[in-house]
Amino acid sequence: MSAGFLLIHAKPGRTWTTLLSWTLFALGIALYFYVSQARHRDNPEDRVMPTVTQMARGMFDAALKPAEDDEAQAPATTFTQRFLGSMLWKDTKATSRRFFYSMLLLIPAVLLGLHMGLFPYVGAFFLRFVLFFDKIVALSLLPILFIAFGIDELAKIMLIVIGVTPTIILDTFNLTRAVPAEQTVKAFTLGAGDFDVAYRVVLKQIAPRVLNSIRLNLKAVMLFLFAGEMIASTDGLAYRIALLRRHMGMDVIIPYVLWVAMLLFLVDFGMRLLNRQLHPWFRES
Amino acid sequence: MIRIDNVAVSYGTPPRPVLEAIDLRIEEGEFVCVLGQTGCGKSTLLRLVLGCEQPQTGRILVDGREHRQPDRTRGYVPQKYSLFPDKTVLDNITFGPEVSEFSLFGRLTPSFYRRRREFREEAFEYLRRTGLRKEDARKYPDQLSGGMQQRVAIAQALMTRPRILLMDEAFSALDPGTRKDMQRLIRELWRATGTTILFVTHNTQEALRLGTRVIVLAKESPDQGSRVMLDLSVPEPCHESDLPHLVHRLESVSEGTRPEVGQAPRFAGPFRISPAC
Ligand SMILES: Nc1ncnc2c1ncn2[C@@H]1O[C@H](COP(=O)(O)OP(=O)(O)O)[C@@H](O)[C@H]1O
Ligand SMILES: [Mg+2]
Numbered sequence: 001m002s003a004g005f006l007l008i009h010a011k012p013g014r015t016w017t018t019l020l021s022w023t024l025f026a027l028g029i030a031l032y033f034y035v036s037q038a039r040h041r042d043n044p045e046d047r048v049m050p051t052v053t054q055m056a057r058g059m060f061d062a063a064l065k066p067a068e069d070d071e072a073q074a075p076a077t078t079f080t081q082r083f084l085g086s087m088l089w090k091d092t093k094a095t096s097r098r099f100f101y102s103m104l105l106l107i108p109a110v111l112l113g114l115h116m117g118l119f120p121y122v123g124a125f126f127l128r129f130v131l132f133f134d135k136i137v138a139l140s141l142l143p144i145l146f147i148a149f150g151i152d153e154l155a156k157i158m159l160i161v162i163g164v165t166p167t168i169i170l171d172t173f174n175l176t177r178a179v180p181a182e183q184t185v186k187a188f189t190l191g192a193g194d195f196d197v198a199y200r201v202v203l204k205q206i207a208p209r210v211l212n213s214i215r216l217n218l219k220a221v222m223l224f225l226f227a228g229e230m231i232a233s234t235d236g237l238a239y240r241i242a243l244l245r246r247h248m249g250m251d252v253i254i255p256y257v258l259w260v261a262m263l264l265f266l267v268d269f270g271m272r273l274l275n276r277q278l279h280p281w282f283r284e285s
Numbered sequence: 286m287i288r289i290d291n292v293a294v295s296y297g298t299p300p301r302p303v304l305e306a307i308d309l310r311i312e313e314g315e316f317v318c319v320l321g322q323t324g325c326g327k328s329t330l331l332r333l334v335l336g337c338e339q340p341q342t343g344r345i346l347v348d349g350r351e352h353r354q355p356d357r358t359r360g361y362v363p364q365k366y367s368l369f370p371d372k373t374v375l376d377n378i379t380f381g382p383e384v385s386e387f388s389l390f391g392r393l394t395p396s397f398y399r400r401r402r403e404f405r406e407e408a409f410e411y412l413r414r415t416g417l418r419k420e421d422a423r424k425y426p427d428q429l430s431g432g433m434q435q436r437v438a439i440a441q442a443l444m445t446r447p448r449i450l451l452m453d454e455a456f457s458a459l460d461p462g463t464r465k466d467m468q469r470l471i472r473e474l475w476r477a478t479g480t481t482i483l484f485v486t487h488n489t490q491e492a493l494r495l496g497t498r499v500i501v502l503a504k505e506s507p508d509q510g511s512r513v514m515l516d517l518s519v520p521e522p523c524h525e526s527d528l529p530h531l532v533h534r535l536e537s538v539s540e541g542t543r544p545e546v547g548q549a550p551r552f553a554g555p556f557r558i559s560p561a562c
Contacts (some may be wrong), residue, residue: 180366185337187369188446191385199389200380204371219398265373281425 050251058251060086087240088256092263094235095225098153102160102221103214109165110210113172118184118198123173123205130169139161139227156228163224164217171213175206210280211275215268222264286481287311287334287449292343293510294329303329305342305510306408309500311483313448316475318496319485319540325502325511327485331453334483347449357385360447360480364454367438368426374437375422378408381445395499404444411440416470432463439471443478452484468494487541489532493519503539514538 004010012020036049050058064079069085083089116123116130149155179202187201229238237260240245244253257260289309291414295302303326311317321327331339333345336352344351347358355361368377382404387397405442412422415436426434435455442450454470456464472495475482486492492499501515 124472138484181337181368182361182366183364185335185355186361186363186367186441187380187384188337189357189361189447190381190441192380193384193388195389196384200384201369205369239481279371281427283427 006162037085047250050254056253058249059088059255062086062252062255072217075220078220088259091235091240092231092259094239095229095237097223098156098160098229098236099221101153101157102164102225105157105161105261106165106168109168110172112205113169114203116196117171117173118202119194121218126169126172130166130173134166134170136162138224142227142231152234155232156225159228160221160224165218167217168210169215171208172206175203175213176207179205185233207273207281212284213272215271218264218268222260286347286348287303287483290343290346292340292345294326294333294334295510296396302508302510304333304340304502304525304533305512307511307513308518313481314479315374316472316482316495316497317481318499319502320499320535321487321502321511322494323487325504325539327487327502328344328453330502331451331483331485331543334449334451336362342547357381357445358446358448360442360450360451362438362450364456364457367455368434368441370426372431373423373425374412374417375405375408376446377437378411378441381441382407385445399522408440409446411444412437413508414474415440416466430463432459432467432538434458436465436470439474443474443480444478446552447480449481449483452482454485454487454539457486464491471495480484489535490528492535493528499535501535501539512528514553 014144032049033052036046036051039046039049040051053237063086064082065087067090068083112126112217138159142159145158149158169190183205184197187197192201194259228239230242233239237256241253241256244250244256281283287309288311289307292307293302294304307330318332319327322375325488329338333340334347335355339353344555352359368374369380374379379401383397383401386400389392390495391397409419409422412419417433417436417440421429421433421437426437429437438455455471456467459467468491471482473486474480484492484495486495497518499515499519500513501517502511503514505512515535517535
């Protein structure tokens with residue numbers, strides 16, 4: 001115990017590390033309970049900080065009660081059926097679909113970045129424009145998008161594309177540029193053609209880093225997706241949150257926020273696993 | 286086989302000369318070591334022969350042709366990043382024949398898998414010749430030591446049977462023991478395959494041990510480009526006892542002190558020295 005507590009050379013044990021890492025969560029939850037209870041003692045009708053039972057009930061309704069417009073259908077019986085007919089599932093499905101399309105649109109972005117980095121003429125043609133595009137504040141385009149593309153899906157997906165693709169293009173471009181020249185020269189001396197070099201040497205090498213870059217940009221994708229949904233949509237998780245705000249429905253909003261965080265965490269985690277599975281040679285540095 | 290005619294290269298604005306008035310003829314089957322201090326333009330010379338860059342004046346003919354980009358006729362083994370990190374050792378070695386015979390979509394045909402089996406057998410043969418074990422075939426490059434990586438890189442380059450092999454400080458990052466092994470290996474392979482080798486190094490002993498010919502690049506003054514200062518034919522084998530003397534002599538040329546300017550070459554017997562300027 002020569003190195004003191006709170007010094008760079010301190011070596012906390014495993015238990016301490018675990019304990020410390022959960023402390024803020026515990027504190028946050030405890031504080032919430034305390035304040036929520038205090039508020040409910042003053043005013044039993046308080047809607048700002050619902051109690052756990054209220055949130056549980058709200059979430060239960062969202063997850064297992066049929067969504068409003070489906071009420072006419074035959075009543076669902078099993079748990080799965082009820083969940084599949086619920087508001088939560090409907091919203092999640094709508095948001096996931098938009099999310100999925102945006103992810104698909106990132107593939108051409110990656111390929112464009114790759115070609116810009118490798119083929120000088122392609123780079124000369126696109127680079128300046130993408131750099132300029134990258135500086136446009138995507139949210140400031142929101143009204144223009146809604147005017148140009150209407151308020152349906154296309155506008156929302158375009159918002160994500162405009163907001164996120166320049167970053168991905170430039171990131172891929174830089175990663176491509178960072179591949180040592182020795183690698184491409186070697187490939188050419190082994191008889192590779194331009195497209196072999198692009199797809200079998202460079203793209204394969206940068207793929208895990210590109211995937212990590214997409215993981216980092218998941219937040220941005222969600223941000224633009226939520227902005228679009230909150231402003232112009234009739235379903236989706238963000239639409240629900242925005243709608244419930246009008247009714248001060250904190251008992252559903254808070255669980256929804258946590259649900260979104262968990263979904264995003266799972267997507268990120270899945271991508272990390274996929275990355276490790278696909279690229280066993282890659283060591284994160 | 287390789288003809289370098291009055292080549293000059295400079296970089297930057299204002300142009301800073303790197304190479305100047307380089308004239309060389311390299312014949313089939315020679316093992317040429319290019320020797321010079323760091324920054325004197327050895328890699329630049331190699332890049333010119335590869336075709337990655339074009340000289341500002343003069344021209345470079347390989348087999349009577351000017352080359353605008355690297356291709357299969359000239360193999361390449363750099364000091365670093367010589368292997369594809371995302372491919373196993375085996376896939377690294379078979380990469381050459383695979384891309385040479387099959388396009389991106391050609392890989393989808395069944396004949397590709399038949400051919401690949403043959404490539405793999407050949408690759409194992411090269412693995413054996415470069416002193417690697419069968420178990421190494423499935424490893425990724427960063428699981429190998431530096432020496433093993435360079436062995437794989439040599440096997441990879443030889444798989445496509447280039448007539449010329451260009452090596453840029455290929456052994457410079459290795460520890461002395463490994464380095465000696467690698468020198469023996471490349472010498473053996475050179476004798477067995479008859480490949481013309483252009484080997485760049487800043488280590489004088491290495492140049493003398495390996496080459497049948499040693500070319501020293503150096504600048505006469507700091508604001509000039511490097512020229513060929515010395516072109517030495519090394520007898521075979523180069524006696525270890527001759528080494529220190531030669532090393533001293535070559536290093537003084539390469540460092541620009543040139544104590545023997547104006548003197549007749551002091552080497553007797555088998556050494557042929559032609560000061561190029
Ligand atoms: N692409 C380039 N642009 C500008 N300067 C360069 C470039 N390539 C090499 N140089 C310069 O040319 C000189 C010779 O480089 P190089 O051939 O790599 O030397 P060596 O391999 O002998 O150490 C160095 O001073 C280097 O800074
Ligand atoms: Mg060099």
